[in-house]
Amino acid sequence: MAKTRKKEKITGAKALLYSLLEEEVETIFGYPGGAIMPIYNELYDIEDEKLNHILTRHEQGAAHAAQAYAMVTGKTGVCFATSGPGATNLITGIANAFLDSVPVVFITAQVTSTLIGSDAFQETDILGISMPVTKWNYQIKQAEKIPEIISKAFYIASSGRPGPVLIDITKDAQLQTLAFNYQKCTSLRSYNPNIPLNPADIESAAILINHARKPLILAGHGILISKAGKELMAFVEKTGIPVASTLLGLSAFPVKHPLYAGLLGMHGNYGPNVKTNEADLLIAIGMRFDDRVTGDLKRYAINANIIHIEIDRSELNKNVEVDIEIHGDAKEVLKALIDQVKANSYPEWLSEFKLCNKTETDKVIKRECYPSRGEIRMGEIVSLISEKTQGEAIIITDVGQHQMATARYYKFKNPNSLITSGGLGTMGFGLPAAVGAKVGKPNVPVIAFIGDGGFQMTIQELGTILQYQLPVKIIILNNSFLGMVRQWQDMFFDKRYASTELVNPDFVKIAEGFDISARRVKERKTLEISIDEMLSCKKPCLLEIMVEKEGNILPMIEPGSSVSEITLCLSVNKDL
Amino acid sequence: MKKEFTISLFTEHHIGILNQVTIIFTRRQLNIESIAASGSAVKGIHKLTIVVNTTEDLIEKVQRQLEKLIDVLKVFVHTNDEIIYQEIALYKVQTTELMKSDIIEFIVRSSNARFLEITPEYVVIEKTGHKQDTTDLLNKLDPYGVLQFVRSGRIAITKQTKELMAYLKEMDEANNIKQDKDFVAEIKSDL
Numbered sequence: 001m002a003k004t005r006k007k008e009k010i011t012g013a014k015a016l017l018y019s020l021l022e023e024e025v026e027t028i029f030g031y032p033g034g035a036i037m038p039i040y041n042e043l044y045d046i047e048d049e050k051l052n053h054i055l056t057r058h059e060q061g062a063a064h065a066a067q068a069y070a071m072v073t074g075k076t077g078v079c080f081a082t083s084g085p086g087a088t089n090l091i092t093g094i095a096n097a098f099l100d101s102v103p104v105v106f107i108t109a110q111v112t113s114t115l116i117g118s119d120a121f122q123e124t125d126i127l128g129i130s131m132p133v134t135k136w137n138y139q140i141k142q143a144e145k146i147p148e149i150i151s152k153a154f155y156i157a158s159s160g161r162p163g164p165v166l167i168d169i170t171k172d173a174q175l176q177t178l179a180f181n182y183q184k185c186t187s188l189r190s191y192n193p194n195i196p197l198n199p200a201d202i203e204s205a206a207i208l209i210n211h212a213r214k215p216l217i218l219a220g221h222g223i224l225i226s227k228a229g230k231e232l233m234a235f236v237e238k239t240g241i242p243v244a245s246t247l248l249g250l251s252a253f254p255v256k257h258p259l260y261a262g263l264l265g266m267h268g269n270y271g272p273n274v275k276t277n278e279a280d281l282l283i284a285i286g287m288r289f290d291d292r293v294t295g296d297l298k299r300y301a302i303n304a305n306i307i308h309i310e311i312d313r314s315e316l317n318k319n320v321e322v323d324i325e326i327h328g329d330a331k332e333v334l335k336a337l338i339d340q341v342k343a344n345s346y347p348e349w350l351s352e353f354k355l356c357n358k359t360e361t362d363k364v365i366k367r368e369c370y371p372s373r374g375e376i377r378m379g380e381i382v383s384l385i386s387e388k389t390q391g392e393a394i395i396i397t398d399v400g401q402h403q404m405a406t407a408r409y410y411k412f413k414n415p416n417s418l419i420t421s422g423g424l425g426t427m428g429f430g431l432p433a434a435v436g437a438k439v440g441k442p443n444v445p446v447i448a449f450i451g452d453g454g455f456q457m458t459i460q461e462l463g464t465i466l467q468y469q470l471p472v473k474i475i476i477l478n479n480s481f482l483g484m485v486r487q488w489q490d491m492f493f494d495k496r497y498a499s500t501e502l503v504n505p506d507f508v509k510i511a512e513g514f515d516i517s518a519r520r521v522k523e524r525k526t527l528e529i530s531i532d533e534m535l536s537c538k539k540p541c542l543l544e545i546m547v548e549k550e551g552n553i554l555p556m557i558e559p560g561s562s563v564s565e566i567t568l569c570l571s572v573n574k575d576l
Numbered sequence: 577m578k579k580e581f582t583i584s585l586f587t588e589h590h591i592g593i594l595n596q597v598t599i600i601f602t603r604r605q606l607n608i609e610s611i612a613a614s615g616s617a618v619k620g621i622h623k624l625t626i627v628v629n630t631t632e633d634l635i636e637k638v639q640r641q642l643e644k645l646i647d648v649l650k651v652f653v654h655t656n657d658e659i660i661y662q663e664i665a666l667y668k669v670q671t672t673e674l675m676k677s678d679i680i681e682f683i684v685r686s687s688n689a690r691f692l693e694i695t696p697e698y699v700v701i702e703k704t705g706h707k708q709d710t711t712d713l714l715n716k717l718d719p720y721g722v723l724q725f726v727r728s729g730r731i732a733i734t735k736q737t738k739e740l741m742a743y744l745k746e747m748d749e750a751n752n753i754k755q756d757k758d759f760v761a762e763i764k765s766d767l
Contacts, residue, residue, distance in 0.1 A: 127592055132599050136646040139591075156646055187751035190588055190649045194750070314640035 012143030013038040013174040016107065017046050019150035022182045025078050027052045027069060027439055029062040033082025034122055036109030038174035040080075054439055054468060056432065057460035059086050063093020064429050064458070065436030067102045068419045072394060072440040074227070076158045077104035083111055084122030087168075088129065092426055094164045095133040099423025100248060101221060103162035105153045106134075113141040113170040126168050135163030143176035147183070155185035160193030161312040162225060195311070197336055201326045205283075205307045206340035208324065212281035212305075214349050215241045216272070218264060218293075221248035221422070222286015222311060228331035229253070229415045232285070235334050240345035242353055244272030246287045248422040251412035255391065261353050265293045266557045267404040270364075270566060271356030273557060277302050277564040278352075285309045286330040289319040290423065299562035309333045363568040364554050369409060375548040376524055378405035378477050384528065385447065385475075386410045388535055393445040394419065394437050398430030398454030401483035404553045406449045428457030434472045435464050445473065445535070452478040452504050462514040465540045473534055474516075474542040476507055479549050487552045491570070492559075511542040518542040580609075581635050582654045582661065582732050585624040586616060586740055588647040597624060597648070600641050606630055610663070612729030618740060621649060627730045650743050654734055661732035665710035666692070667701040667717055668724035674699055680720055687713045698723065 010018070016039060020028070030053060032040045043053055056062040059081045070077035077097075081090050087108040097104045110116065111123045127137050136156045140149050149167060157165040209215060223232055229252055236243055236253070242261040243253050253260055262269030264276070273295075276282065282304045287293070294300045297319065306322040308315075309330055316325040326333050368379030382405050385393075391413035397403040397420040412418055419437050421429040434448035455476055465472060486500040511518035517539060521530045527545070534543045555568045587593045594613065601608055609627040616623040628635070635653055642651045671694065674680045684691065689703035703713050710727055 128595065131592065131596055132603070137592075188646070189744070189747060189751070191646045192747060192750050196750070312644065314637070314644045316640075318637055318640075 009177040013042040015146045023154045028078045029054045029066040030080030033086045035083035035171045057463040059089035061432035061461045063090045064432035067097045068433035068436030069440040072437045084124045087126040096424045096426045097164040098133045103157040104164045106166040110168045110170045112172045130166045134166045137166040139168040143173045144178045151185040202336045214279045215281040216279040217243045218284040219249040220246045220287025222330045223252040226331040231334035251417045255411040270360035271353045273563040273566045279304045282306045288315045295557045295563045382409040396434045396448035398450040399425045399427045400451045402451045402477040427454040431458045431461045438470045438472045447473045453482045466514045476544045507544045516540045520544045522546045583626040584652040586649040587622045589622045610729035659732040664704045665727040673720040683716045
């Protein structure tokens with residue numbers, strides 16, 4: 001195929017599609033429009049050549065879907081949009097992928113090159129707009145540049161700390177012809193993502209690890225990105241060090257493993273947060289000490305040496321001053337470390353975690369996951385589904401209370417099985433992400449937990465689910481509130497519920513309009529049977545579950561508090 | 577404690593690179609005291625010289641963020657004792673003032689400045705030096721009516737002995753080592 005491509009002169013638009021095929025792209029998420037029509041015109045002929053295009057209902061949906069696709073498949077996502085509003089509609093999706101380090105190549109069309117800068121119809125300075133939220137961007141004005149720049153785009157997006165790249169292609173460049181010749185980009189003068197390890201760093205880290213009495217691993221998204229799950233497991237089983245996870249690090253380490261200590265951060269588990277300030281060594285792997293993880297920085301990790309393993313040098317010493325910076329890929333660093341660390345176990349230290357877990361179970365988890373009366377709670381739904389799917393499903397969330405409940409109570413087993421918006425906290429992420437995840441992993445059950453607020457932000461993507469008959473399972477946890485904002489109003493603004501109560505439409509009727517089988521659950525006694533029904537359904541389906549209206553997600557590290565001041569119940573009780 | 581830092585930034589010569597660089601300063605709430613853009617001794621590589629007042633801690637974070645930009649090759653941060661630096665200033669004064677007495681001529685001579693152009697209406701004076709030198713001259717000329725004044729951004733040459741070329745060579749080698757590794761891996765997978 002590659003040989004015949006070299007001979008003929010083809011349009012820039014076709015060259016773009018051939019370039020994508022060279023990069024082994026199978027699926028594009030996108031939305032057409034004026035300036036990008038030459039590309040879609042070529043796509044019309046090429047779709048049978050294994051290039052699958054998913055037409056979403058909004059460019060933001062395409063962007064989120066492409067990101068979720070990338071996260072579940074480990075490939076680079078691809079997303080198309082036209083110039084002007086098409087391109088600006090991508091921005092939230094691009095920013096989301098940027099903050100969560102997901103490789104997506106965004107292709108936007110641009111007005112004809114001679115019109116650029118003249119405020120032409122549907123012209124916008126997308127390079128300028130996307131610059132702060134892309135890893136790299138570039139505008140192509142000549143067709144012959146297309147293969148070179150596309151190969152660069154894929155190389156940059158997927159290597160090092162991955163991220164979104166935006167390539168803007170003018171309409172005339174799409175229409176000009178060129179002799180196609182594709183060479184994969186394997187290096188760039190100004191960018192080298194392959195960092196040689198410093199043996200001295202590894203050695204001193206091993207010494208710290210071998211001498212620690214209360215060590216704790218903080219596992220981040222970087223472990224999933226560098227596919228270092230096995231290495232982490234080997235390292236943990238040899239050293240016996242407990243593992244706490246960041247939100248995006250979830251699913252990198254099996255939740256049911258005896259050395260799993262729980263979720264870090266604002267709504268994380270009691271043990272790992274409190275013990276962060278008692279540990280004498282933190283080994284942070286592929287994470288970036290986000291403020292939602294650290295709480296008050298001045299009172300963070302007060303007793304600990306910190307080893308920070310991170311591929312992005314600008315993250316080292318950015319938020320937290322560390323003792324040993326290891327600049328490198330998580331997998332390679334762990335491989336190098338394993339040989340130098342001693343086999344060990346910390347029975348006393350682990351029993352402290354168990355004690356914390358018991359406290360949290362008594363004060364929060366029992367009430368949240370196994371209530372016998374009162375309204376349905378988010379935790380009981382998530383833990384029921386976790387049991388029934390045995391932690392094997394791909395779980396999608398939107399953003400808010402239900403997201404925290406899912407992160408806390410689903411017992412993840414397989415890598416990359418949680419797709420959630422972490423850094424940007426994008427409401428409206430869930431439904432389009434479910435589309436992308438299902439397209440990427442058609443044979444794995446995809447379950448999306450979404451709040452009633454976030455669902456209505458990208459509700460139009462039900463149309464995409466209808467068109468491609470994507471058997472996603474949508475669970476709306478409906479409390480008729482913007483729950484997390486309401487929780488903060490409850491806790492910090494005197495219960496003044498300004499603009500957080502929602503008057504909702506009939507979600508079941510809406511789903512039916514999209515040919516999605518739907519059911520509403522109001523009472524606990526029909527919950528389990530409805531979930532069973534949904535899980536066995538082979539078609540797209542939606543379950544709306546009415547949950548406690550004013551339920552709060554606990555525990556919580558209040559803003560400005562230290563990790564050790566995590567509260568288990570709302571009444572002021574910080575001495576627990 | 578804040579002090580003055582001079583950043584020498586070597587980049588690929590692409591459209592928009594200045595924008596990418598200034599975004600980092602904006603996000604870190606740093607005022608750029610002066611900026612100069614030019615070619616460098618290496619063909620095709622562009623150089624930006626940026627002066628900021630900030631702390632050592634923050635400048636290191638900014639340096640790492642700048643180096644993270646794909647099209648940035650290398651970033652050096654220097655304190656004033658580590659560089660030789662200059663600025664250039666131009667002053668426009670009415671010729672009638674010059675003709676009234678020899679005071680302006682005296683100021684120009686004693687300041688090591690020079691006349692760049694003299695017309696019947698105005699004269700243009702040029703002075704190179706550090707900011708303090710060019711400011712001093714401005715103050716001296718001020719009573720005689722300065723019609724225009726402009727000062728360039730700082731340009732700087734570093735005292736370090738390792739030059740950009742050496743760094744570029746290292747970067748190329750690092751990339752080549754990686755390519756060799758890839759090649760070996762490819763051959764292995766083919767077997």
